Amino acid sequence: MVIENKKIAIVGGGPGGLTLARLLQLKNAQVKVYERDENKDVRVQGATLDLHEGSGLEALSRAGLMEEFKANFRPNAGKLKILDKNLNIFLDEHASEDSYAEDRPEIDRAPLRKILLESLQPETVVWDSQFISMEQQNEGWLLHFKNGKSYYADIVIACDGANSKIRDYLTDIKPIYSGVTMVEGNIYNAETNAPTLWELINGGKIFALDHNQSLLLSTKSDGTLTFYTGCKTDEYWTKDSGIDFTNKQQVFDWFKKDFSFWDKAWQELFESDEISIIPRPQYHYPPDQHWETSSNLTLLGDAAHRMPPYAGEGVNMAMQDAYELAECLTNEQFKDVKSAISNYEKNMLKRASDITKITLYNTEILHAPNAIENLLKMFQGEDI
Numbered sequence: 285m286v287i288e289n290k291k292i293a294i295v296g297g298g299p300g301g302l303t304l305a306r307l308l309q310l311k312n313a314q315v316k317v318y319e320r321d322e323n324k325d326v327r328v329q330g331a332t333l334d335l336h337e338g339s340g341l342e343a344l345s346r347a348g349l350m351e352e353f354k355a356n357f358r359p360n361a362g363k364l365k366i367l368d369k370n371l372n373i374f375l376d377e378h379a380s381e382d383s384y385a386e387d388r389p390e391i392d393r394a395p396l397r398k399i400l401l402e403s404l405q406p407e408t409v410v411w412d413s414q415f416i417s418m419e420q421q422n423e424g425w426l427l428h429f430k431n432g433k434s435y436y437a438d439i440v441i442a443c444d445g446a447n448s449k450i451r452d453y454l455t456d457i458k459p460i461y462s463g464v465t466m467v468e469g470n471i472y473n474a475e476t477n478a479p480t481l482w483e484l485i486n487g488g489k490i491f492a493l494d495h496n497q498s499l500l501l502s503t504k505s506d507g508t509l510t511f512y513t514g515c516k517t518d519e520y521w522t523k524d525s526g527i528d529f530t531n532k533q534q535v536f537d538w539f540k541k542d543f544s545f546w547d548k549a550w551q552e553l554f555e556s557d558e559i560s561i562i563p564r565p566q567y568h569y570p571p572d573q574h575w576e577t578s579s580n581l582t583l584l585g586d587a588a589h590r591m592p593p594y595a596g597e598g599v600n601m602a603m604q605d606a607y608e609l610a611e612c613l614t615n616e617q618f619k620d621v622k623s624a625i626s627n628y629e630k631n632m633l634k635r636a637s638d639i640t641k642i643t644l645y646n647t648e649i650l651h652a653p654n655a656i657e658n659l660l661k662m663f664q665g666e667d668i
């Protein structure tokens with residue numbers, strides 16, 4: 285195995301980094317995960333995730349964690365309703381036995397993280413370790429963290445997400461703005477704080493599309509309603525709009541104005557004080573990106589191929605990257621680390637290119653005038 289006796293630093297303990305750590309430990313590799321979060325109990329933001337056959341589920345299966353997954357997944361959380369701005373329903377999976385969601389089981393981000401963390405050897409994750417910089421030392425890297433500590437690793441794997449600080453050490457390819465900015469909201473105790481929408485969503489998901497705008501809603505098992513608005517805006521709208529996103533009332537006022545064509549029921553999204561709000565301009569990398577392979581550094585997940593979430597593939601890709609990289613680093617096929625990384629990157633970049641193109645297409649058609657018709661045709665496998 286090309287990583288025999290090598291120290292591996294995984295930077296970032298998201299689904300990609302933790303899956304990789306687990307798979308490498310199953311092969312007795314020396315692994316540390318350096319994670320920015322203060323500890324394992326930090327609240328994990330973001331919507332529930334659907335895991336797919338051949339990627340996210342395959343990763344858990346290879347990690348020997350399917351039993352834990354089955355004990356934590358949420359059977360009806362993927363049931364979808366498609367609505368327009370006036371709450372007219374165009375599809376309701378709650379009403380039928382058939383469901384697009386059935387072979388894409390949902391799990392909340394927090395239990396997924398817990399399952400992966402509990403599968404690791406004690407002390408694998410070094411919490412409160414925000415990566416700042418690194419420099420070449422001997423055959424590897426000396427990594428520096430915000431807490432003042434530094435650690436050496438022979439191989440560094442960047443799993444530090446969409447705003448990766450390590451990516452620049454491998455490539456200067458910059459992200460491209462997709463044309464859409466999302467605003468993420470998490471309404472806690474939503475049964476009380478957004479009762480009409482809580483009843484409407486019925487424990488599943490809502491895609492509401494109209495007026496070249498989107499509202500994607502989902503539930504979490506702790507009673508949170510997570511949602512994303514999607515609007516076509518300029519790249520720097522978050523700043524240029526003058527909205528202070530730490531001031532809830534300013535965001536509420538923006539929504540009232542920008543979504544004034546929508547039924548009043550949607551206003552519940554921006555009314556409660558028990559809400560967290562994060563603006564998220566959506567970027568992607570060029571589908572034909574590539575870089576010169578390094579012998580001691582590579583990227584995985586969003587750090588390698590961030591993209592808008594409109595194909596629902598991000599977490600699945602990160603977990604597939606993890607098992608493909610683990611396989612390359614631990615099988616006996618390659619003569620050295622560089623050849624193993626090269627093989628992984630070739631396949632990963634091809635796969636990411638295909639999914640990026642699909643994602644950009646979805647981003648466009650879901651924010652077009654006939655978005656609902658487009659989405660229904662897409663689900664039925666028809667040409668748009």
Ligand SMILES: Cc1cc2nc3c(=O)[nH]c(=O)nc-3n(C[C@H](O)[C@H](O)[C@H](O)COP(=O)(O)OP(=O)(O)OC[C@H]3O[C@@H](n4cnc5c(N)ncnc54)[C@H](O)[C@@H]3O)c2cc1C
Pocket residue numbers: 295296297298299300301318319320321330331332333334413414415416443444445446448449466468512564584585586587593596597598599600602
């Ligand atoms: C609004 C939105 C909605 C989405 N919806 C979906 C969806 O429905 N389905 C889906 O499959 N995907 C979705 N995604 C994408 C999905 O969340 C990501 O693709 C996936 O989480 C990528 O996993 P990752 O491990 O590469 O990175 P991340 O999950 O981002 O994890 C990165 C980790 O690195 C840590 N970190 C960051 N910087 C540092 C640093 N400097 N030092 C140390 N640690 C660091 C972070 O704290 C984090 O734990 C969505 C994303 C967004 C933004």
